[in-house]
Amino acid sequence: MASAARIAVLGGGITGVTSAYYLARSGFQVTLIERQPGAGLETSFANGGLVTPSMSDPWAAPGIPRLLLKWLGREGSPFLVRLGAIPGLTSWGLRFLAQCNARSWRKNTETTLRLCTYSHQSLKDLVSETGIDYDANRSGTLHLFRDEFSMEKTRQSAELVGSLGVRSSVLDADGCAELEPALASQLDRISGGIHYPGDEAGDAHMFTQNLATICASLGVEFRYGETVERIEVEGGAVSTVVTDRGEVVADACLVALGNASASLLRPLGIKLPIYPVKGYSVTYPVGGWNGAPVVPFVDDARKIGIVRIGDRVRVAGTAEFNGHDKSLNRKRIDNLERYFLDLFPDYPDRAKGEGWTGLRPTTPDGIPYLGATPVRGLYLNTGHGHLGWTMSCGSARAVCDVITGRDPEIDLSGMTLQSR
Numbered sequence: 036m037a038s039a040a041r042i043a044v045l046g047g048g049i050t051g052v053t054s055a056y057y058l059a060r061s062g063f064q065v066t067l068i069e070r071q072p073g074a075g076l077e078t079s080f081a082n083g084g085l086v087t088p089s090m091s092d093p094w095a096a097p098g099i100p101r102l103l104l105k106w107l108g109r110e111g112s113p114f115l116v117r118l119g120a121i122p123g124l125t126s127w128g129l130r131f132l133a134q135c136n137a138r139s140w141r142k143n144t145e146t147t148l149r150l151c152t153y154s155h156q157s158l159k160d161l162v163s164e165t166g167i168d169y170d171a172n173r174s175g176t177l178h179l180f181r182d183e184f185s186m187e188k189t190r191q192s193a194e195l196v197g198s199l200g201v202r203s204s205v206l207d208a209d210g211c212a213e214l215e216p217a218l219a220s221q222l223d224r225i226s227g228g229i230h231y232p233g234d235e236a237g238d239a240h241m242f243t244q245n246l247a248t249i250c251a252s253l254g255v256e257f258r259y260g261e262t263v264e265r266i267e268v269e270g271g272a273v274s275t276v277v278t279d280r281g282e283v284v285a286d287a288c289l290v291a292l293g294n295a296s297a298s299l300l301r302p303l304g305i306k307l308p309i310y311p312v313k314g315y316s317v318t319y320p321v322g323g324w325n326g327a328p329v330v331p332f333v334d335d336a337r338k339i340g341i342v343r344i345g346d347r348v349r350v351a352g353t354a355e356f357n358g359h360d361k362s363l364n365r366k367r368i369d370n371l372e373r374y375f376l377d378l379f380p381d382y383p384d385r386a387k388g389e390g391w392t393g394l395r396p397t398t399p400d401g402i403p404y405l406g407a408t409p410v411r412g413l414y415l416n417t418g419h420g421h422l423g424w425t426m427s428c429g430s431a432r433a434v435c436d437v438i439t440g441r442d443p444e445i446d447l448s449g450m451t452l453q454s455r
């Protein structure tokens with residue numbers, strides 16, 4: 036497609052805004068439509084902040100079906116399937132279960148890692164191009180273990196991503212405390228950890244907002260507070276995007292609507308298996324707390340991350356299958372708070388924790404949908420699940436290449452509609 040063409044980017048989360056950036060830089064006239072009053076206010080708002088190619092192994096893994104059954108309806112579990120959600124989950128759930136075998140796990144990890152690694156490099160390139168600030172924390176991530184069993188399990192994924200080029204070092208409890216002195220009081224409860232020095236963390240919301248400002252200076256038109264109602268197609272090609280405020284005529288349209296993508300595309304005959312998996316975070320100001328951790332760490336067994344982002348510490352995680360419900364469940368927030376305060380009883384002001392919930396747009400294999408569709412001029416950048424911040428720059432850059440007709444710098448097989 037000629038680079039001076041008009042393109043409508045639907046969705047102003049991290050995925051839509053990074054797409055707008057690469058498209059504007061390639062010479063497109065970009066209009067971004069977002070229903071919220073600003074960029075990055077839904078799932079990209081208060082996520083875990085981790086940019087972690089090291090966590091490329093998908094949720095669908097051998098052993099997970101048994102754990103899901105064990106955790107069914109249990110409020111304190113890392114994965115919670117609410118009984119009422121089961122009828123709406125059947126088709127997605129069956130596809131998820133079909134991925135829970137060693138062969139698919141390995142293949143999906145390799146595909147995800149290819150995208151995550153490219154994406155992290157693209158983020159670094161974008162930072163050197165723009166100087167964007169997002170409270171980056173470049174201390175890697177530390178995966179902590181409370182027992183030998185979970186350490187052994189995670190060693191398997193460390194070995195696989197290691198064989199694909201991700202550096203890591205295995206640490207005993209003393210080594211963990213040496214790396215992150217805030218853990219020194221926990222030595223009797225930690226059996227060890229794996230440190231991935233190449234990972235980073237940062238504020239995805241701050242990044243999205245600052246990148247939106249950069250996009251505006253490149254000529255991107257932002258239409259905030261406007262809801263996309265449908266995409267019209269004529270003669271097999273995109274013609275118009277219809278919103279609650281009118282119409283946007285465009286030569287091409289990129290869908291980056293996260294959890295809203297599937298319902299918008301269904302009338303066009305494009306069926307995407309994206310389920311909104313709810314997660315929570317609590318953010319604490321560091322204030323005068325001297326013992327605050329600096330190195331982000333993840334407790335794999337509980338699916339909780341504790342991440343220092345600028346002058347805040349964010350505790351994030353857990354996965355709840357309950358449709359599009361976004362209510363803050365006090366018990367789930369309490370679990371995160373208890374976890375944090377149990378590790379750091381010296382945190383001075385527990386009342387200051389700010390709870391948040393977001394819905395991860397999740398596919399059964401953990402891999403997003405990128406690139407062309409059977410409708411001419413209609414493209415996808417959606418379904419990034421629990422790794423959307425990590426995958427954002429690379430997904431947007433590769434999709435922009437597809438739109439302009441350039442060969443993407445990575446092999447997109449396994450990530451496109453056509454290849455799965």
Ligand SMILES: Cc1cc2nc3c(=O)[nH]c(=O)nc-3n(C[C@H](O)[C@H](O)[C@H](O)COP(=O)(O)OP(=O)(O)OC[C@H]3O[C@@H](n4cnc5c(N)ncnc54)[C@H](O)[C@@H]3O)c2cc1C
Pocket residue numbers: 045046047048049050051068069070071075076077078079080081082083084085086087261262263264291292293294295313314315316351352392393394395396417418419420421422423424425426
């Ligand atoms: C608790 C939690 C922790 C996480 N931690 C991490 C992490 O540490 N690292 C990581 O890489 N990822 C993490 N993620 C995942 C990451 O946050 C998501 O994958 C990412 O934010 C998805 O971005 P998106 O742009 O696709 O979706 P969104 O940010 O949801 O953007 C979609 C946008 O589309 C807009 N929209 C929807 N419908 C319409 C419509 N009809 N018209 C106009 N606009 C519309 C929405 O308002 C929204 O702004 C986490 C997620 C959660 C919930």
